[in-house]
Amino acid sequence: MSKQHTPRILLVNDDGLDSIGLWAAAQTLKDLGEVTVVAPSRQQSGVGRSCPTISTGRIEERECAFDHSVWKGYAVDGTPAQVVQHALLEILPEPPDLVVSGINIGENVGDNIGLSGTVGAALEAASLGIAGLAMSLEVQHLRQLHDPNDLDFSVAAQFARMFAEMMLSRKMPADVDVLKVDVPHDAAVDTPWQITRLAARYHHFDAPLKPRSDWNQKAETIFHRLDASQQPGLPDDSDAYVLQVHRKVSVTPLTLDFSSRIDVNDLDSLMRK
Amino acid sequence: MRNSYQQPVQIVVTNDDGVQAPGIWAAAAALAELGEVTISAPRAQASGSGRSFPFFNDGKISVQNVELHGRTWQAHAVGGTPAQAVYHAVVDILGRKPDLVVSGINFGENLGDSLGRSGTIGGALEAAGLGIPALAVSLQLKNHRLEMSHPSEADFATAAYFTRFFARLVLQKPLPYDVDALKVEVPYNATPQTPWRVTRSAARFCYYSILPGERENWDEPAKYDIVRNDQTRDGLPPDSDVAAVAHDHVVAVTPLSIDMSSRIQLDDLSYELKSREQA
Numbered sequence: 001m002s003k004q005h006t007p008r009i010l011l012v013n014d015d016g017l018d019s020i021g022l023w024a025a026a027q028t029l030k031d032l033g034e035v036t037v038v039a040p041s042r043q044q045s046g047v048g049r050s051c052p053t054i055s056t057g058r059i060e061e062r063e064c065a066f067d068h069s070v071w072k073g074y075a076v077d078g079t080p081a082q083v084v085q086h087a088l089l090e091i092l093p094e095p096p097d098l099v100v101s102g103i104n105i106g107e108n109v110g111d112n113i114g115l116s117g118t119v120g121a122a123l124e125a126a127s128l129g130i131a132g133l134a135m136s137l138e139v140q141h142l143r144q145l146h147d148p149n150d151l152d153f154s155v156a157a158q159f160a161r162m163f164a165e166m167m168l169s170r171k172m173p174a175d176v177d178v179l180k181v182d183v184p185h186d187a188a189v190d191t192p193w194q195i196t197r198l199a200a201r202y203h204h205f206d207a208p209l210k211p212r213s214d215w216n217q218k219a220e221t222i223f224h225r226l227d228a229s230q231q232p233g234l235p236d237d238s239d240a241y242v243l244q245v246h247r248k249v250s251v252t253p254l255t256l257d258f259s260s261r262i263d264v265n266d267l268d269s270l271m272r273k
Numbered sequence: 274m275r276n277s278y279q280q281p282v283q284i285v286v287t288n289d290d291g292v293q294a295p296g297i298w299a300a301a302a303a304l305a306e307l308g309e310v311t312i313s314a315p316r317a318q319a320s321g322s323g324r325s326f327p328f329f330n331d332g333k334i335s336v337q338n339v340e341l342h343g344r345t346w347q348a349h350a351v352g353g354t355p356a357q358a359v360y361h362a363v364v365d366i367l368g369r370k371p372d373l374v375v376s377g378i379n380f381g382e383n384l385g386d387s388l389g390r391s392g393t394i395g396g397a398l399e400a401a402g403l404g405i406p407a408l409a410v411s412l413q414l415k416n417h418r419l420e421m422s423h424p425s426e427a428d429f430a431t432a433a434y435f436t437r438f439f440a441r442l443v444l445q446k447p448l449p450y451d452v453d454a455l456k457v458e459v460p461y462n463a464t465p466q467t468p469w470r471v472t473r474s475a476a477r478f479c480y481y482s483i484l485p486g487e488r489e490n491w492d493e494p495a496k497y498d499i500v501r502n503d504q505t506r507d508g509l510p511p512d513s514d515v516a517a518v519a520h521d522h523v524v525a526v527t528p529l530s531i532d533m534s535s536r537i538q539l540d541d542l543s544y545e546l547k548s549r550e551q552a
Contacts, residue, residue, distance in 0.1 A: 166546050175537055197539065260529060
């Protein structure tokens with residue numbers, strides 16, 4: 001580690017302070033430095049980087065027991081992005097060196113990861129100038145998204161430590177604001193990793209609406225998952241393909257910059273034609 | 274206007290300030306000159322929603338009749354975020370993709386690093402994700418504090434003019450590759466004669482920061498404030514949206530992509546991380 005001081009790591013998630021994925025990461029990250037755990041007080045999946053004004057931002061200090069050790073944790077009434085803001089501005093005495101978000105229950109792949117609270121927290125950290133690492137574990141069965149007790153986060157937690165160490169050792173290259181890491185459910189510690197891009201126009205967790213006879217009924221969705229091997233034209237270096245088909249750990253560099261990859265002057269002349 | 278199937282163009286209008294906000298009505302009235310307008314917006318204020326899609330929202334849709342400019346409009350109030358209002362417009366209300374989705378006119382600019390948190394931008398990006406051309410329009414606040422500004426429909430006249438102008442432009446020709454949405458920011462003092470400029474997003478320029486205010490105790494609700502950080506050009510890219518709106522007072526048009534992948538060669542990053550792994 002090039003840093004002289006003990007690295008400070010902020011650990012957050014979107015599944016809430018009770019999630020076993022959060023504490024699995026805490027156990028391995030503590031080898032690298034001082035870990036502070038701050039998480040939403042309730043499940044916050046699908047909230048992206050949103051910062052709704054209805055959140056109260058109340059903070060409660062709790063004792064959390066996991067795997068024979070007792071940790072101090074902070075529960076915040078807010079989204080993962082708001083958790084990051086409160087942690088940086090109210091809880092931590094000094095800015096951390098790294099923000100780790102996860103380990104999420106369920107993979108975050110495809111270009112609609114803007115919905116992911118796990119990724120949203122890492123992007124919020126990046127926006128406040130702190131490197132962000134968003135960790136997710138693929139589920140084998142969809143039911144595990146709601147019933148994760150038989151999931152084993154130990155391998156994903158090893159990868160969390162490995163990538164956290166890489167990010168702590170030196171600044172990331174330009175335009176790499178966040179690393180998004182997705183670990184296959186059947187990965188071992190020696191499973192290879194590969195740098196990937198987001199699968200374009202790929203809604204991995206597809207949730208079409210159930211038909212309803214009346215718009216006054218609550219909208220319900222039929223949740224299912226696409227199979228990357230069955231998607232013609234999906235690039236073999238995309239996150240969904242590498243995770244689902246190659247069964248490798250997918251590592252996707254993400255940017256905060258929504259600007260299109262186009263020359264500003266070219267677009268200007270096109271629009272003035 | 275007619276689309277490539279020679280049918281009247283279909284435009285969905287959404288926002289994040291809610292279906293009753295004056296900005297969405299200014300947009301709807303301006304866009305009605307171009308085609309058939311369907312209004313589908315959150316039934317309550319949904320600022321700060323980003324592109325979020327929380328499953329705890331109910332997705333219920335109620336139709337409200339609103340009298341405006343001598344005609345009765347049907348507005349669809351959706352129990353959800355702007356992204357969900359767009360989704361329900363396509364799936365439930367129209368049953369097909371419209372030719373254009375317009376999100377706005379938002380009361381308050383969306384500049385710098387606030388894009389990922391903006392419901393206005395989120396609504397447009399959701400449309401883009403569904404393969405629909407999208408426009409997100411925002412009007413700069415005159416005062417630096419939201420509660421000090423009281424918008425009326427009249428304040429949106431110039432922004433409505435530019436909404437129609439850029440909507441027509443997007444409908445006339447397809448946007449180039451990786452331009453999934455256009456973000457338009459109108460200065461508070463703009464007129465229809467104000468020039469416009471194509472800009473980049475000043476993505477790492479902290480613009481709005483929601484800061485927890487003073488509180489005695491963490492049991493109390495946090496006090497949120499909006500801080501603007503655009504008073505100086507220091508560190509500000511000259512071709513950025515912030516420079517255009519906050520300093521040069523021109524309309525800023527920023528092409529947006531839904532691809533959040535970094536602009537880096539995958540092999541280069543792979544080499545870089547492998548060297549760290551072995552260190």
